[in-house]
Amino acid sequence: MTPELFIQYLFAGITYGIIYAIVAIGFNIIYNTTGIINFAQGEFVMLGGMIAITMHSVMPIPLAIVAAVVITMVVGALIEMVFIRWLESPSVLRMIIITIGISILAREVALHIWGESVRALPYFIGNEVTSVSILGAKISPQVLWVIGVCSLMVAGLSLFFKFTSLGREMRACAANRRAATLCGINTKNMVTLSFVLSAGIGAVAGCVMSPITYSDYSMGPNLAIKGFTVAILGGLGNSVAAVTAGLLLGIIEAFSISVLPLAFQDAIATSILLLILFVRPHGLFGSSEAASLKEF
């Protein structure tokens, strides 16, 4: 394999991987405060992209993206308030089914609003054929946008959780919900906030990736499955590990093409998921004791 080819695969892998990681972090934020896996996480990404494209017809790209992210955050909050907030200690099974229902509903609403055709935001810099040369490989500048924006988001999130009081309160919820309540934290609001936050980062990802991957109403489930694989791979709830796991999965997928037919690409992620679930359900980087303490 020539060095150029290697770099080409690597960047393809990093692009996939960072998007998976963002979806996985979305899963983790909600999982940490509620113990729920939000099966509709992929739909946030879809909504972000689709709304931004619609907004772009009346306003410039940066504004359209901001508007799309805000609207998706509101949708996230509404979903939590309408479907989740008032349930008293729902079972895991019930929550799985509800979030699957929400995902189906969001998809169908999108189908009837936007129709079946694909759309895309224009490239932020240059156009479809622009590329920059990195170590002999040619990469679209949009790929650098995706990597840059997503890295910033990950860094921003970890600062938020570490250094702001709101972030600390959310972490307190994650660690022990009852204790957090006793300390005067309004855990219900923290749950809403977690939905808003994860809808927001999903929407940002949906916007920056739209020029590369296009957006359409049915893009959610595939992303959600990949994102969940990454979340499990890193250990549920661990966002830093999710980034590592995301990049790992993305790069494995990209390089797998060099030896295996492309048709098997999606089967690889699923097989890795099953393997990890069977062998190390607490993830590659998680500890089994910590995992067994979590409520399922």
Next chain:
Amino acid sequence: MDLFKRYFPVFSLLAVVVGIQVVTHFTETTYYLTQLTMSAYYSVVVIGLCVLMGYGGQISLGHAGFFAIGGYLAGALTTHNLITLKGHRLVSLLDNVGLLVDSKGLYGGDLLTVEPWAACIIAVLTAGLIAFAIGGPILKLKGHYLAMATLGFGIIIYRIALASAYFGEADGISEVPGFKLLPGIEVSGSFVSRVLNYYIAWGMVIVAVILLLNLIHSRVGRALRSIHGAEEAANAMGVNTARYKLYIFVLSAVFAALAGVFVTHYNGGIGPSEAGVMKSVRYVAIVAVGGMANIWGALIMGIVLNFLSLRGVFGSYDDAVFGVILIIIMLFAPQGILNINPGQKVKSLLSFFVSKSGEETTE
């Protein structure tokens, strides 16, 4: 008396089934039997899953995978022409044992294919063995992990169906012949044998229901209920929970595969959408709507919802309708639609809003 109590609904079901056939016969609307037959087969998957979810407490988002294993294997074995391999020793051996049939193709040409009975047994056995093999590690998981693992299994089956030339890739398998159960009794979609097929399908449903009812009221059923209630406690009492969970998982997989075989012969083909994730979600939705631990609820919902969906009543909103039903039932009646107590629901809703407004005024 006990037995009478248990089987009384079965007899009523039988009466209703016959009743519908008679009514449609005299009103010349026998065409409704087509969708009722298909719904009946899908309901077999649903009631199997109902026992797994309701009594075993294990969610499966991969049951369309087992359905597809059954349907695809039966379809592929009974359609792939082995005539060019006729000289091969293995093929001629199978032929001599009577596992192969010679026939004429619809558009000319000789066909040498696997006998449907043999194909059916192979298909169901394969599904059962796969369920047995993956059931061990999968059923150790709980909650979200279990959901995702079964979903992953379903996706892999879907990918295999979609990627392999043997299973027809995106086109699936067509021109699957009928399945002669006994001389004169054939599972096929031809217009003339519709009434017969209606009874075959419902016969299968009734046998399945009786089997499951017996199971629930047996030692196994009690053990299963204890698993659902408190698995650790059941374990401590010496119930081998892992074994019972596996048992019920394999059983529900076999039900799904059997339904898959029959639907494939009835429809004359199968496509990858039968293996899709959306299908699995649908089965779970129906079980949830019918009430988790309620075979009758699951059966009724399986018939009604599939019947309406197959008739295209929901038009372009088919998936949306399922999504909405899923959410509403899970929000307001997690015990299923047949267990709704309307008065109490209104009361609890009211009290929710009252307390809510109370909160706001105090703040």
Next chain:
Amino acid sequence: MKRISNSVVTVVISFCLVAGFSLASVAKAENIKVGAILAVTGGASFLGGPEARTLEMMVEEINANGGINGNKIDLIIKDSGANPEKAISFTKQLIEEEKVFAIIGPSTSGETMKIKNIVEEAKMILLSCAAAEVIVNPVAKYVFKTPQKDSHAVQKIYGTMKDMGITKIAVLAGNTGFGKAGKGQLEKIAPEFGIEVLMAEVYDKKATDLSAVVAKLMANKDIQAVVNWSIVPAQGILAKNMRQAGWDVPLFQSHGFGNIKYVEAGGAAAEGIIFPAGRLLIANSLPEGHPQKQLLVRYLIDYETKYPEDKVSTFGGHAYDALTILVAAIEKAGTDKEKVRDAIENLTGVAGTAGVFNFSPEDHNGLDINSFEMLTVKDGKFALYHK
């Protein structure tokens, strides 16, 4: 005991509901009923959507003009979501309950193959909008199809390649029925033109990025051109990924590229793509006397006036042709089903969006290789390809 009697009551009630549906009598109409089974939603909605919209538009217009020989058309569209089991159920429903005159669709080859035997048994005319050649080969008496043959598209592409001096190619295909059939034909016909398929890959119909596979193909320096066979949005993605990677070998697409939206989505990367297609996409630049010109321009203007959100595509054109053929046959033979079937089989010189149809008992597709033109993308628009 109460619980049991409860469940009995529910069993009875729900079956009465079902039976109630059975008793609802079907309104009798003098009109000609035409059924359509289309994938309006689901994985093939980019086919079924325009097809359904086209049929609705045409039927409205035909009825406004007084129908066919005075008979109005009742159109019943059933959304199969590309599920074969639904297509089967709907076919039986349309045949026996609605007692339709003919069925248009389904949109996909998989569904069409499932219902082929059913319509044969019921002696029901089926005008499929799906591409695969197995639909009409072997010929089934009542089954016709309107999209062009894959093999003709392949021959057209290979012919162009020969002129360009290309002999070594790579093939990519989407994992849909369309992609599967096309890949098969590409590999089968290649030797006839002295062309060698060096690599062949299949990608998922929902693929969102193909840069890794582009890198894989690019590493093989012998490849002189890429042929991509699919109907999905990934057609535009492939073009982008190839050009971004700085790979400038010619890119050929199939006739599934016939939707200007794919060009828009591909942007600058779509420039120079070469593909075979019917003349719908270049209707306005056809010479005045061309047999298809008038019809194509009318369809284009009608469709885009009625659905300003949408752009005309060859997919909707397949449904347009199906109804056009049916109407032509009914005008000729009246409302007797058998006579209409015979009439379709003997139709010649009927201009449609895909080409000029000349049916015969041996050919239930009726299109020849001349129904294709080689097109290219120039300044974001379709244009005739000149060597």
